[in-house]
Amino acid sequence: MSEVILQIDGKEVSATEGMTVLQAARSAGIFIPTLCYHEKLEPFAGCRLCIVEAEASGESRLIVSCVSAVEKDLVIKTRSERVDRIRKTLLELLLAHAPDSPKLQDLAVEYGADKNRFEKDASFCVHCGLCVRYCAEVVKKNAVGFVGRGTKKEICFVPEIASVECNDCKECFPLCPTSYLQAAFVLTEALAFPNTSSEPDSE
Amino acid sequence: MARINSPEKLEKARQEILSRRKPDAPCISICAGAGCLAFGASEVIDAFKAEVEKQGLTVDVDIKKTGCPGFCERGPVVVIFPEEICYLQVKPQDVPEIVSQTIKEKKIVERLLYVDPTTDEKAIHESDIPFYKNQQRNIICDNIKIDSKILDDYLAIGGYEALSKVLFQMSADDVLAEVKASQLRGRGGAGFPVWRKWEGTRNSPGEIKYLVVNADEGDPGAFMDRALLEGNPHSILEGLIIGAHTIGSNEGYFYVRQEYPLAMENLGIAIRQAKEYGLLGKDILGSGFDFNVEVHRGAGAFVCGEETALLRSLEGKPGEPTPRPPYPAVKGLWEKPTNINNVETWANIPLIINKGGAAFASTGTEGSKGTKIFSLVGKITNTGLVEVPMGITLNDIIYKIGGGIPGGKKFKAVQTGGPSGGCIPAEQLNLEVGFDELTKAGSMMGSGGMIVLDEDTCMVDVARYFIDFLTEESCGKCVPCREGLRQMHTILTRITRGEGREGDIELLEVLAETAKEASLCALGKSAPNPFLSTLRYFRDEYDAHIKEKRCPALSCKELISYYIEPDKCQACMICLKKCPVDAIEGGKKKIHVIIQEKCTNCGECFEACPSKFGAIKKLSGEPVPPPIPEAERTFVKKSKEK
Ligand SMILES: Cc1cc2nc3c(=O)[nH]c(=O)nc-3n(C[C@H](O)[C@H](O)[C@H](O)COP(=O)(O)O)c2cc1C
Ligand code: SF4
Numbered sequence: 001m002s003e004v005i006l007q008i009d010g011k012e013v014s015a016t017e018g019m020t021v022l023q024a025a026r027s028a029g030i031f032i033p034t035l036c037y038h039e040k041l042e043p044f045a046g047c048r049l050c051i052v053e054a055e056a057s058g059e060s061r062l063i064v065s066c067v068s069a070v071e072k073d074l075v076i077k078t079r080s081e082r083v084d085r086i087r088k089t090l091l092e093l094l095l096a097h098a099p100d101s102p103k104l105q106d107l108a109v110e111y112g113a114d115k116n117r118f119e120k121d122a123s124f125c126v127h128c129g130l131c132v133r134y135c136a137e138v139v140k141k142n143a144v145g146f147v148g149r150g151t152k153k154e155i156c157f158v159p160e161i162a163s164v165e166c167n168d169c170k171e172c173f174p175l176c177p178t179s180y181l182q183a184a185f186v187l188t189e190a191l192a193f194p195n196t197s198s199e200p201d202s203e
Numbered sequence: 204m205a206r207i208n209s210p211e212k213l214e215k216a217r218q219e220i221l222s223r224r225k226p227d228a229p230c231i232s233i234c235a236g237a238g239c240l241a242f243g244a245s246e247v248i249d250a251f252k253a254e255v256e257k258q259g260l261t262v263d264v265d266i267k268k269t270g271c272p273g274f275c276e277r278g279p280v281v282v283i284f285p286e287e288i289c290y291l292q293v294k295p296q297d298v299p300e301i302v303s304q305t306i307k308e309k310k311i312v313e314r315l316l317y318v319d320p321t322t323d324e325k326a327i328h329e330s331d332i333p334f335y336k337n338q339q340r341n342i343i344c345d346n347i348k349i350d351s352k353i354l355d356d357y358l359a360i361g362g363y364e365a366l367s368k369v370l371f372q373m374s375a376d377d378v379l380a381e382v383k384a385s386q387l388r389g390r391g392g393a394g395f396p397v398w399r400k401w402e403g404t405r406n407s408p409g410e411i412k413y414l415v416v417n418a419d420e421g422d423p424g425a426f427m428d429r430a431l432l433e434g435n436p437h438s439i440l441e442g443l444i445i446g447a448h449t450i451g452s453n454e455g456y457f458y459v460r461q462e463y464p465l466a467m468e469n470l471g472i473a474i475r476q477a478k479e480y481g482l483l484g485k486d487i488l489g490s491g492f493d494f495n496v497e498v499h500r501g502a503g504a505f506v507c508g509e510e511t512a513l514l515r516s517l518e519g520k521p522g523e524p525t526p527r528p529p530y531p532a533v534k535g536l537w538e539k540p541t542n543i544n545n546v547e548t549w550a551n552i553p554l555i556i557n558k559g560g561a562a563f564a565s566t567g568t569e570g571s572k573g574t575k576i577f578s579l580v581g582k583i584t585n586t587g588l589v590e591v592p593m594g595i596t597l598n599d600i601i602y603k604i605g606g607g608i609p610g611g612k613k614f615k616a617v618q619t620g621g622p623s624g625g626c627i628p629a630e631q632l633n634l635e636v637g638f639d640e641l642t643k644a645g646s647m648m649g650s651g652g653m654i655v656l657d658e659d660t661c662m663v664d665v666a667r668y669f670i671d672f673l674t675e676e677s678c679g680k681c682v683p684c685r686e687g688l689r690q691m692h693t694i695l696t697r698i699t700r701g702e703g704r705e706g707d708i709e710l711l712e713v714l715a716e717t718a719k720e721a722s723l724c725a726l727g728k729s730a731p732n733p734f735l736s737t738l739r740y741f742r743d744e745y746d747a748h749i750k751e752k753r754c755p756a757l758s759c760k761e762l763i764s765y766y767i768e769p770d771k772c773q774a775c776m777i778c779l780k781k782c783p784v785d786a787i788e789g790g791k792k793k794i795h796v797i798i799q800e801k802c803t804n805c806g807e808c809f810e811a812c813p814s815k816f817g818a819i820k821k822l823s824g825e826p827v828p829p830p831i832p833e834a835e836r837t838f839v840k841k842s843k844e845k
């Protein structure tokens with residue numbers, strides 16, 4: 001693997017070929033906000049928060065750093081007026097769904113995002129897909145998946161699998177940027193788990 | 204038919220087919236495309252068969268079920284060769300007369316001809332009809348000459364000649380050079396140069412490469428790809444095999460829109476016959492080149508037409524776009540280099556090989572060459588499929604081919620490029636049609652949708668309508684599209700309802716920027732176009748809705764009122780009886796009045812009032828005059844007093 005030198009926020013960064021811009025930035029201690037990225041998972045590129053400005057041969061364009069490979073002589077700006085404006089809008093869109101998410105709130109402060117800018121639809125899930133993908137790719141159980149599509153897409157536990165697998169795992173719980181995942185689990189457990197022993201386990 | 208295993212045998216087979224056909228013998232071609240079938244073409248075909256038999260002409264007359272020539276609105280379309288007499292809106296009861304008059308006596312049945320609405324002149328030949336006369340039909344013209352279910356028909360008009368040439372007389376480099384010289388750009392939306400994509404896929408490392416025909420055609424109202432698939436599937440297949448040989452692929456896929464059963468059927472037949480003839484499958488035409496195709500039925504969502512979503516769907520995964528790069532040419536279907544082109548793109552290939560790339564490139568503008576098929580619909584006299592040279596002006600399409608706006612209404616805008624295209628106003632009617640030209644005007648070529656809008660159309664509502672469609676079709680994967688469009692739709696809806704607020708335009712602008720710049724795929728990236736283009740050309744309409752709660756086109760239901768002008772009302776009771784909520788007061792000899800509190804703005808009365816009275820008026824942004832006092836409501840017929 002050959003070395004690629006690029007510039008991020010004025011700093012010279014050395015990366016290996018095939019790395020993403022996000023990985024290169026992280027390795028150099030430069031922070032880029034992310035929501036749907038997880039180092040153990042295939043990139044999903046759904047939240048778009050990791051968008052940055054890239055300059056190459058005099059042209060500036062916006063790229064999504066979690067899926068964009070490093071290139072020689074690339075000049076990256078992780079913040080700019082345009083990037084900040086887009087991140088702010090993305091956060092405001094997400095806050096319309098999950099106004100109480102600590103992660104979103106922290107970022108909202110940084111980018112001056114107003115959680116009341118857009119009409120609320122408090123469905124709490126922000127569709128980052130971390131739980132679904134973690135369960136599929138790392139745990140390999142597919143106990144939670146997406147149902148529906150488009151604006152009607154939702155996460156959903158599969159009761160038959162979840163009732164067997166989840167209680168001993170719950171590794172996805174801390175990944176959720178909102179509290180929706182746990183709520184969805186508790187709800188599925190209460191309403192749809194196949195009847196095993198109805199005695200609650202004492203801990 | 205024995206397999207054809209050399210170019211000489213292909214030529215011989217063609218000569219045999221031609222020798223069996225008498226060029227002067229009458230041939231009745233009846234369009235059996237989905238449009239004409241809906242108007243009863245099947246019955247017309249049956250009637251012709253029965254009548255020809257009854258009059259004892261079976262051996263002398265050929266009856267052909269053909270593909271769509273584009274003028275679906277006047278279907279069923281019948282063309283009689285060799286004279287090319289064109290009859291429109293033919294019904295089974297017209298058939299005996301056509302057979303006895305036109306076929307036997309060589310006389311014209313006048314009443315079935317096209318009549319020019321302005322000059323009252325009749326057109327006998329297809330090519331005399333203004334709708335056709337101003338087109339340049341290089342691709343779709345073959346539809347009416349062949350029965351797509353019969354390969355011999357395609358061979359008779361020179362089919363697979365280009366393939367034979369490519370396999371035996373040209374190197375892959377030659378073909379690529381020809382495609383490059385043609386400057387053909389993809390017809391599916393993005394307008395990417397075809398040769399570059401082919402070259403990219405060819406040069407990508409890997410033994411296995413795939414080709415894909417994008418036949419998902421998801422734009423509502425568009426049916427150019429359907430017309431080609433149904434009417435001339437071999438032309439697409441021939442283009443595909445040429446591409447396969449050039450790129451170095453042995454396996455191809457058709458991804459066909461779910462709602463196209465007839466296209467699936469005709470394509471299936473074409474593939475089977477091409478295999479039987481040795482034009483597809485193993486050792487094509489004895490050249491040693493193998494190529495197989497499979498047909499896959501689409502998953503039904505609009506976004507599945509987007510190339511990465513389409514490939515995921517072909518792999519059996521959810522039809523959601525994936526980030527590019529990697530581009531399909533590098534890592535496509537099952538991670539192998541894949542070349543994907545649109546139906547119409549592939550159909551252009553045989554033409555380019557036969558006529559030469561330079562000849563192809565002699566038509567068009569600087570950046571857009573050849574012809575393009577558009578689906579012309581909306582408020583226009585002649586609707587249908589039109590194939591025009593690139594560089595033709597919008598004005599010529601709308602007025603010369605489309606016959607202008609019906610009902611004496613004024614043209615307002617033309618929406619091009621499918622749901623995520625834009626609206627182009629009257630000031631720009633001289634725009635030459637081409638990829639870059641349309642993009643510069645804030646719209647796009649897309650796959651060739653063209654919807655004409657007249658003065659009664661509210662441009663804010665048009666934006667709302669398309670954003671609504673796109674919100675529904677967003678796959679939901681990325682935030683700027685899924686959430687951004689949803690919010691744009693909410694805001695546009697409130698504006699059309701008269702609930703728009705100061706700052707809404709700015710909010711829409713920032714959402715548009717976010718979707719355009721940050722979306723994952725081209726659906727989200729282009730989705731703001733309907734808003735951005737209407738804002739660019741019709742900002743005053745946005746302002747009127749938001750600031751004055753007025754809809755200048757008198758179209759937004761929540762912003763208009765219906766009012767009966769007392770001095771025009773003839774007390775005829777027609778509107779009164781039509782009103783579904785009994786909101787009209789009045790009676791015989793009593794001037795009618797709309798009770799505004801009861802009225803639901805359904806518009807039934809407006810439609811019902813005889814146009815010679817024209818007593819009902821739409822008002823917007825102004826108060827409705829108070830009802831005339833009871834005492835003055837007695838209707839007095841105005842005598843012709845002097
Ligand atoms: C939302 C969306 C829908 C699309 N639908 C179609 C379609 O129905 N047919 C098509 O040929 N291309 C469609 N495309 C374009 C394809 O992604 C791709 O550009 C095209 O198939 C490439 O072929 P071409 O180069 O021959 O145009 C669509 C693109 C997007 C973003
Ligand atoms: S832009 Fe829209 S359709 Fe495309 S990936 Fe994002 S959500 Fe899906």
Ligand code: FES
Pocket residue numbers: 033034035036037044045046047048049050051064065066067
């Ligand atoms: S982290 Fe890159 S898109 Fe979500």
